[in-house]
Amino acid sequence: MRERDTTGISLASKDGFLLKLELLSDPKLLFVVRGALERLTEVFGFSPPDRRSVTRAVDEALTNIMRHCYKGRTDQPIELCCSRVPPRSSEQADGLEILLCDQGPAIDPAKLRGRRLDEIKPGGLGLHFIRQSMDTVEYRRVGTINQFRLVKYLQPSTQLHTP
Amino acid sequence: MQISARFSDSTTIFDVTGDIDLANSPEIRKALLREVREKRTPRVVMNLSNVRYIDSSGVASLVEGLKASRDLNLRFILFGLSASAREVLQLSRLLKIFEVYDNEDQALSS
Numbered sequence: 696m697r698e699r700d701t702t703g704i705s706l707a708s709k710d711g712f713l714l715k716l717e718l719l720s721d722p723k724l725l726f727v728v729r730g731a732l733e734r735l736t737e738v739f740g741f742s743p744p745d746r747r748s749v750t751r752a753v754d755e756a757l758t759n760i761m762r763h764c765y766k767g768r769t770d771q772p773i774e775l776c777c778s779r780v781p782p783r784s785s786e787q788a789d790g791l792e793i794l795l796c797d798q799g800p801a802i803d804p805a806k807l808r809g810r811r812l813d814e815i816k817p818g819g820l821g822l823h824f825i826r827q828s829m830d831t832v833e834y835r836r837v838g839t840i841n842q843f844r845l846v847k848y849l850q851p852s853t854q855l856h857t858p
Numbered sequence: 859m860q861i862s863a864r865f866s867d868s869t870t871i872f873d874v875t876g877d878i879d880l881a882n883s884p885e886i887r888k889a890l891l892r893e894v895r896e897k898r899t900p901r902v903v904m905n906l907s908n909v910r911y912i913d914s915s916g917v918a919s920l921v922e923g924l925k926a927s928r929d930l931n932l933r934f935i936l937f938g939l940s941a942s943a944r945e946v947l948q949l950s951r952l953l954k955i956f957e958v959y960d961n962e963d964q965a966l967s968s
Contacts, residue, residue, distance in 0.1 A: 722881035729877070729911065747942050754913055758880045820914035820950050827949050 713739075713791075714777040720761045720797075721769040728775065729754050735777060739791050740849055748828035749791065749847045755821040756795050756843050764799025764841060773797050780846060788849035790830065795843040801836045861889055868900040869966070875908040878916030886916065890923035900932055903965050907938030912946055924956060933957065937965040 714735050718724045729750050736746040757773065765771040774796045779789050807822060826832055831846035859876035870893050878886060893899050902923065906912075912920075920936070927934035937959040939947070947953040959965040 722879065725879050725881060725913075726877055743941075744945075747945060751913070751942070751946070754879065754911075758913060758915065761880060820917055820946075824914055824946065824949055 712776050712778050714775075716775040718773050718775070719769060720765040720771040720773055722758070722761055725754055725757060728757060736791065739779075741791075741847070742850065745847060745850070749793070749845075752825045752828040752832075752845055752847075753793055753795070755824045756845065759821055760795065760797045760799065760841075760843075764797050764802070766799075771798065782848065786851070788851045790846045790848035793845045795845070796837075797841050798839060799841055802834060802841055804834060807834055859885070861885060863889070863893075869903060870897075870899045870901075871903045871905055871962070873905045873908070877911040877913075878909055878919075879911065879913040880915045883913070883915040883919045887919035887922055890919060891926055894923060894926040894930065894932060894934070898930060898932065901935065902927060902932065903935045903937065903962075905938055905962060906936055906940070906943055907961075909938075909943060910940055912943045914946070914950075917946055917950055917952065920956070921952065935959065935965050935968070937961055 714731065716728065716731065718728065732750040732753050733746060736749045741749065753775070757775075760773055761767065761769075774794075776794045776796075778792045778794075780792045782788055782790065825845070828847070829845045830848050831844065833844040835842050835844075859874065859878060859882040861872055861874050864871040864873065872889060872893075874886070876882075890902065890904075893902050904920070904923075924934045935957045938961060939958060944953065947956065947958075957968070959968060
């Protein structure tokens with residue numbers, strides 16, 4: 696069953712979210728989302744470096760949505776849903792899946808590769824940070840919605856909490 | 859985020875407090891480029907001791923400050939990097955590009 700929020704963005708397709716946030720594309724809210732992700736990743740059982748990695752990846756993905764999908768408009772809807780996902784193999788631990796959805800124009804996947812790092816220049820680092828920080832980074836277009844899927848798996852020895 | 863400046867004859871120290879992200883990195887960039895390109899201060903020092911988080915737009919602002927300084931043969935120095943700030947500079951392979959010190963004394967005596 697799909698859920699529909701007050702902004703008309705219809706994104707969620709399953710139950711069992713650990714955390715669901717609906718926000719406007721205002722950069723001032725990035726600080727708020729980082730705070731929520733820092734707490735969630737701590738409760739989930741990530742190590743401090745992995746907490747920073749997940750928070751950084753989500754922050755950079757939201758920044759890209761605000762800058763590139765919504766072209767700096769601060770009144771557009773973004774939805775963030777966090778869920779627990781099973782391990783990829785029996786030797787691994789659970790993961791945290793973050794789905795980020797926006798209603799901006801479709802993205803050319805070729806532009807999601809990020810730039811090379813052998814040149815010292817500003818810009819183009821966000822995608823690199825995301826890919827370095829997460830185990831899975833996927834993009835797909837679902838109807839009129841851009842959906843970014845990020846997953847980070849727990850290290851087996853750090854899976855302590857079961858929220 | 860708050861940014862303030864301390865001035866001496868040849869050095870400006872920017873004290874930054876709070877997170878640097880898309881909401882405020884343009885302010886950092888503007889302050890840095892004014893100090894380097896307009897004032898041509900010989901040594902610009904960024905105190906990041908009270909900065910917990912820097913995103914890619916913040917790193918881009920620091921890179922612009924560094925490049926502008928190099929273009930004019932001026933010095934651009936960072937000190938007091940948090941674990942998060944150090945990580946993003948490592949991820950972007952920029953940690954060795956910047957002149958980085960642990961604290962203000964080291965930065966000013968360099």
